[in-house]
Every structure is written in C-alpha cells, then in structure tokens.
Amino acid sequence: MDENRERARGLHKRQVKTLENQVAGALVVIGAWYWVVVVLIAAVLLVVELRTGEIGDGSVVERVLTSSRWFMFVMGLLIPFALLVPHVAAGGTRKAFVDGITRGALVGGGLFGLVATLLFLIERPVFGALDLAWFREGAAGPGNGFTSSVISEALAVATFFLVGVAVSVAYSRFGGWVGTALLPLFLVPAGLSQFLESGVVSDLVAPAAGLVQLLVLVGASAVVLVLAIVVVDRLLHDVPIKPAVA
Amino acid sequence: MFDGPEPIYVQIAQMIRAQVLSGELGEEEQVMSTTQFATTFRINPATAQKAFGQLVDEGVLYKRRGLGMFVAVGARERLLEEHRTRYFDEVLRPALLQADLLSIPRGAIVDFVWGRPPAAPDKEDS
Amino acid sequence: MTPPFAARLDGVGVRFGRPKARADQSLVDARDPATALVDATCTLRPGVITGVLGRNGAGKTTMLSLLAAFRRPTSGSVLVGPEGAMEDPWENTWITSGVQLVRESGDLFGDEAVKETLKYYADMRPEWDADLAARLLDLFEVDLRKKPAALSRGKRSAVGAVVGLAGRAPLTIFDEVYLGMDAPTRYAFYDELLADYAEHPRTVLISSHLVDEVDRLFEDVVVIDRGRVLVTGPADDLRARGATLTGPAADVERASAGRTVLHERRLGPTTELTVDGPLNDEERAAATDAGVTVGAVAIQDMFVHLTSGKGQDR
Numbered sequence: 001m002d003e004n005r006e007r008a009r010g011l012h013k014r015q016v017k018t019l020e021n022q023v024a025g026a027l028v029v030i031g032a033w034y035w036v037v038v039v040l041i042a043a044v045l046l047v048v049e050l051r052t053g054e055i056g057d058g059s060v061v062e063r064v065l066t067s068s069r070w071f072m073f074v075m076g077l078l079i080p081f082a083l084l085v086p087h088v089a090a091g092g093t094r095k096a097f098v099d100g101i102t103r104g105a106l107v108g109g110g111l112f113g114l115v116a117t118l119l120f121l122i123e124r125p126v127f128g129a130l131d132l133a134w135f136r137e138g139a140a141g142p143g144n145g146f147t148s149s150v151i152s153e154a155l156a157v158a159t160f161f162l163v164g165v166a167v168s169v170a171y172s173r174f175g176g177w178v179g180t181a182l183l184p185l186f187l188v189p190a191g192l193s194q195f196l197e198s199g200v201v202s203d204l205v206a207p208a209a210g211l212v213q214l215l216v217l218v219g220a221s222a223v224v225l226v227l228a229i230v231v232v233d234r235l236l237h238d239v240p241i242k243p244a245v246a
Numbered sequence: 247m248f249d250g251p252e253p254i255y256v257q258i259a260q261m262i263r264a265q266v267l268s269g270e271l272g273e274e275e276q277v278m279s280t281t282q283f284a285t286t287f288r289i290n291p292a293t294a295q296k297a298f299g300q301l302v303d304e305g306v307l308y309k310r311r312g313l314g315m316f317v318a319v320g321a322r323e324r325l326l327e328e329h330r331t332r333y334f335d336e337v338l339r340p341a342l343l344q345a346d347l348l349s350i351p352r353g354a355i356v357d358f359v360w361g362r363p364p365a366a367p368d369k370e371d372s
Numbered sequence: 373m374t375p376p377f378a379a380r381l382d383g384v385g386v387r388f389g390r391p392k393a394r395a396d397q398s399l400v401d402a403r404d405p406a407t408a409l410v411d412a413t414c415t416l417r418p419g420v421i422t423g424v425l426g427r428n429g430a431g432k433t434t435m436l437s438l439l440a441a442f443r444r445p446t447s448g449s450v451l452v453g454p455e456g457a458m459e460d461p462w463e464n465t466w467i468t469s470g471v472q473l474v475r476e477s478g479d480l481f482g483d484e485a486v487k488e489t490l491k492y493y494a495d496m497r498p499e500w501d502a503d504l505a506a507r508l509l510d511l512f513e514v515d516l517r518k519k520p521a522a523l524s525r526g527k528r529s530a531v532g533a534v535v536g537l538a539g540r541a542p543l544t545i546f547d548e549v550y551l552g553m554d555a556p557t558r559y560a561f562y563d564e565l566l567a568d569y570a571e572h573p574r575t576v577l578i579s580s581h582l583v584d585e586v587d588r589l590f591e592d593v594v595v596i597d598r599g600r601v602l603v604t605g606p607a608d609d610l611r612a613r614g615a616t617l618t619g620p621a622a623d624v625e626r627a628s629a630g631r632t633v634l635h636e637r638r639l640g641p642t643t644e645l646t647v648d649g650p651l652n653d654e655e656r657a658a659a660t661d662a663g664v665t666v667g668a669v670a671i672q673d674m675f676v677h678l679t680s681g682k683g684q685d686r
Contacts, residue, residue, distance in 0.1 A: 014495070083481070
C-alpha cells in the first residue's frame with residue numbers, strides 16, 4: 001500500500017508538471033504575439049504623444065499594460081475549457097489540474113512581469129533621449145524597483161488568469177444563470193488586485209519605509225492570488241465531466 | 247469462419263480435430279498460438295485457450311513449456327477410434343430414425359449399403 | 373508494470389442534478405428523466421476483455437464514466453484497482469493514472485494539432501508506448517499536423533483508439549469508440565487490440581450497441597438496460613443462454629413449456645420461438661425427437677430480445 005502511495009505522489013508530480021508545461025507553453029506562445037502588439041501600440045502612442053502631446057505625461061507602456069490583465073483573463077477563460085477533459089481522460093486528477101494550472105499561471109505571470117519590467121527599462125532611456133518626463137503613476141515607490149515590478153505584475157496577471165478560469169468553469173458547470181449570478185464573487189479577486197495598484201493604496205503605504213511598502217504590497221497581492229486559487233479549487237475539485245456531445 | 251451455432255471454442259476444437267484427422271496437422275507439429283488464433287480469427291485469446299484446454303484433456307494436443315501447443319503422438323489414431331465409436335451413435339442412429347419416419351424398410355437400407363440400386367422409389371437422396 | 377485492474381460496482385445509482393438533467397438528455401431513463409443508473413451491481417474481472425452492451429441511453433457511458441472517475445455515483449460504491457487492492461477511483465491518482473477511458477470524440481485538444489494531444493497523453497501516461505503509437509498512427513493514416521476539427525469523425529476515433537492502445541493502462545475502456553471508423557479501420561483496430569492485449573495483458577472494456585461485430589472479442593459481458601444491470605458473466609453463458617425452437621406450432625409450444633419466450637415468429641404452420649434459459653442435453657434430445665429443431669441464439673439477437681422489453685412468461 002505504501003508503495004502505491006509513494007507511486008501516487010510521483011504520478012501526481014508528473015501530472016502537475018505536464019499541465020504546468022501545457023499552460024505555461026500556451027501563455028508563452030500566444031503571449032509572444034500579444035507582446036509584439038503591445039510594443040507596436042506603445043510605439044504608436046509615443047509617436048502620437050511626440051506629435052500632439054495629447055496622451056499626457058508618463059509611461060505609455062503602463063497605459064497599455066492594463067490590457068495584459070484582460071488578456072490573461074481571456075486566456076483563463078479559454079484554457080481550462082480546452083484542457084480539463086483531456087487531462088481527466090489521461091488519468092489526471094482535478095487536484096493535479098488545479099495545481100498545474102496555478103503553477104502554469106505563476107510561470108506565465110512571471111514571464112509577463114519580466115517582459116513588462118524590461119519594457120519599462122527600455123522605455124525610460126528612450127523617454128530621456130526624447131526629453132520627455134518618465135514616471136509610473138500606479139506604483140509610487142516600490143513598483144519602480146526591478147524585482148518588485150516583476151513580482152507585483154506577475155501576481156496581478158496570474159490572479160486575472162485564475163479569475164478567468166473560475167468564470168469559465170462556473171459557466172460550463174452551472175450554466176448561464178448561475179454562472180452570471182456567481183460572476184461578482186469571482187471578480188472580487190480581480191477588483192482587489194486592481195485596487196492594490198491604485199493611488200489610494202500607494203498613498204496609504206507611502207509613509208512606511210521602502211522595504212515595508214514592498215512587503216505589504218506584495219503580501220497583499222499574494223493573498224489576493226491565494227483567494228483566486230481557492231475559488232478555482234472549490235469550483236474544480238468535484239467537477240463532473242459531462243458526456244461528450246456526439 | 248466459426249459461424250456455426252456452437253460456442254466458438256467448440257468450433258475451434260472441431261477444426262483442429264479435423265485437421266489432425268485429415269493429416270493436415272501431423273504428430274509433433276506445432277499448432278498456431280492463442281495469439282495467432284485470436285488475431286487471425288478476431289476472437290478473444292481466452293476462447294482459443296479454452297479450445298486448447300479441451301484438446302489437451304482429450305490428449306490431442308500437449309503443451310511444451312515456453313514453446314506452445316503441439317499435436318500429441320497417437321492423436322490421429324485416438325481421434326479415429328473415437329470417431330468410429332461415435333459414428334454409430336451420432337451419424338447412423340439419426341439416419342435410421344429418419345428412415346423410420348420416411349417408412350424406408352430396413353432391407354432397402356441394407357441393399358443400399360451393399361451397393362445395390364435402391365429399391366424404394368420414394369427415396370430422394372442418399 | 374501494474375497488474376490489470378479489476379472493478380466492482382455495488383448498488384450504484386446515478387441521478388443527475390436538476391441543472392444538468394436537460395443537458396444529459398441522451399443518458400436518461402424514459403420513466404425517470406434524471407436517473408441514469410439504478411442499483412447497478414457487477415464485477416469486472418481483471419485481465420479480461422468485457423463487452424458492455426446496452427441500447428443508446430441505457431447507462432453504459434454513465435457506468436464507464438464512474439470507473440474513470442469522470443463523475444461520482446449518487447449512491448453505492450465504485451471500486452477499481454488490482455485484485456485485492458481495489459480503491460475508490462475518485463481523485464485517486466494511483467488508480468486514475470491506471471484507467472484510460474476513450475470516448476468517441478477522442479477527447480483531443482480542440483484547437484491544437486493532434487500531435488500536441490498525443491504528447492500530452494504520452495507525458496501523463498506512465499506506461500505509454502511511443503513506438504506503438506507511431507506505428508498505429510501510420511496504420512490508421514492520421515495526419516498529426518491537423519487539428520481535430522479538420523479530421524473526419526473516423527480519424528478522430530482512430531486517434532482515440534491510439535490513445536487507448538498505446539497508453540497500456542491496466543484498465544482501458546473504449547466507449548463506442550469505433551462507431552465513426554470505416555470497416556477496414558475497425559477491423560484493423562480489433563486486430564491491433566487483440567495483438568497488443570495478448571502481449572500486454574490488461575483489463576479492457578468495450579461498450580457497444582452494435583454487438584455482432586465485436587461479440588467474439590469478449591470473454592465476459594455486462595448487459596445494461598434502462599439503467600439496470602441485466603446480465604453479467606461469461607460471454608459463452610450468454611451465447612448458450614437462449615435457444616430457438618422451430619417446428620409445428622403444437623410441438624414447439626410443448627417444448628417451450630415453462631420457459632420465458634423472448635421472441636415469437638410464425639411462418640404458416642411453422643412456429644419459431646426464442647426462449648430464455650439454456651436447454652440441457654435431455655431437453656434438447658426430447659425436443660429434437662419431437663421434430664423440433666433446436667438452434668442457437670447469437671449474442672446480438674439475445675441482446676435485442678433481452679433489452680426490447682417484450683419478454684413474457686408462459
């Protein structure tokens with residue numbers, strides 16, 4: 001029996017890893033196209049700002065970046081729909097599915113955070129060369145550091161991805177009416193995540209020292225992410241697989 | 247293949263018996279494996295196994311460990327002997343019963359057996 | 373290698389929740405629209421090919437879904453695993469990683485090339501045989517670069533067949549998987565199944581409502597009708613269970629006395645009755661002596677008679 005338990009642990013790891021790779025892989029492949037578009041739009045905005053001055057001061061990348069949350073939300077809507085049934089058919093448990101999706105979201109989110117931060121790093125000297133003022137509105141202090149920028153962006157997009165997963169599972173599992181009724185509940189983590197990036201929160205933590213600010217913000221984002229994970233787990237842990245429509 | 251009304255394993259056993267009787271399968275010759283049987287005739291391997299088991303019990307086949315099934319020495323002779331005894335019970339008795347139903351006199355049958363032309367005109371076939 | 377899995381259902385009932393009752397219309401009993409299985413009890417022997425037979429909507433798919441932990445029963449217990457060590461498959465990694473349910477759709481990634489799906493199954497399945505998969509895909513002429521939507525129904529089923537065969541799961545279930553295949557592909561599938569099964573013994577379940585083509589593959593059968601397990605046991609028992617009695621009406625009536633008549637056909641003075649329950653040698657001889665021809669009933673016919681609900685006692 002213990003031998004079987006031992007084997008089950010190994011198999012669980014294998015299942016989680018397989019799904020993680022699948023999710024992260026999809027986010028990287030489709031994400032690559034997304035980032036190409038983001039760079040193009042940022043460049044266009046920059047040109048418009050230079051010509052007309054109508055966009056306003058500060059980072060253009062930051063303006064475009066709100067869309068990455070919604071991009072991840074949509075990916076979250078699509079991915080479980082595509083993966084859940086093959087995963088279970090291949091002998092995967094729902095628990096491995098939740099774990100794999102969470103880890104895939106974190107890996108994908110980490111990459112998004114990294115790319116976003118790199119874009120900021122490129123944007124700043126470009127602004128300097130063009131004699132424009134560069135600053136980020138959302139993250140007052142800590143958001144400007146490299147590590148904190150990567151982490152907070154990663155946690156935020158991972159949260160939005162998982163919210164997308166929750167919405168998608170709720171609709172396919174409970175149908176349109178109940179799915180819509182549950183919608184506000186799922187959007188709580190998304191709302192909280194957005195709220196953490198607002199000026200209100202940065203003003204609140206402003207008096208504290210830089211490291212404390214960072215820890216508070218990252219800690220709060222992590223709690224929001226865990227909330228999203230819990231919602232996804234509750235929805236998926238006992239989801240039945242419906243008969244295929246022939 | 248094996249479309250008769252009897253269970254398939256019975257039909258397989260009969261086929262092998264017939265092959266041994268006709269000499270198509272010689273003594274000490276290897277029989278197809280259960281896997282070959284299964285894939286050749288699209289049947290469950292256990293069905294072929296069952297037929298082999300029956301033939302082993304009858305002494306028609308024997309098993310060589312790790313090699314497969316072979317026709318036993320003296321299998322043909324044993325089958326001939328068995329068929330001879332069963333011939334009367336299984337072939338001749340029903341034929342005679344049929345003859346009684348058709349009111350064919352025993353004499354006509356004896357005449358037929360001795361190679362004389364059948365006397366009874368109401369006989370359809372032989 | 374994991375030994376073949378056995379399975380046991382004990383008093384299993386499945387009732388779909390109200391929200392899903394409409395969506396699952398195809399699985400539903402005529403009298404109670406939300407019930408798919410009623411007090412289903414049966415044992416599936418390890419290392420055996422078992423046919424799961426039933427008409428459309430009889431509850432086959434629901435039963436197989438329970439074994440693969442696609443869903444949980446409303447009542448009763450489901451156990452799957454090596455003989456003597458069976459466990460509830462629900463969210464049980466050690467069991468589910470040894471169970472492969474192949475449905476007709478093939479359960480492929482909808483929007484990716486088929487080879488992505490196969491890679492996923494290969495990564496998930498501990499005993500996946502990549503060489504066998506490659507050979508079968510070649511045999512079934514599946515274009516791996518295509519997306520499922522670009523494949524014909526038969527080719528999608530063929531991919532499902534590959535998933536089931538190459539996965540070598542100790543319990544492999546094919547749920548009507550070959551319906552979309554053309555005849556040559558179906559026969560190739562049967563041949564490959566038998567060859568691989570003989571070499572790598574495991575438990576195989578094949579569900580179908582088209583019985584005559586597959587019944588020789590079965591060692592055991594389970595017949596499900598309207599959510600209930602009607603028959604369970606060796607296929608040869610079901611083959612021997614019925615008999616046809618043909619002859620003059622009065623003689624046939626006499627020979628069939630006391631038996632359940634499953635089917636009756638009259639051709640002028642001649643009557644053919646299909647009766648339930650095997651005839652022993654004496655009964656057989658007596659019937660023959662009375663001028664009644666005794667015939668066998670193929671599994672397909674027996675299945676039709678048993679599940680058409682027209683059995684009457686006499």
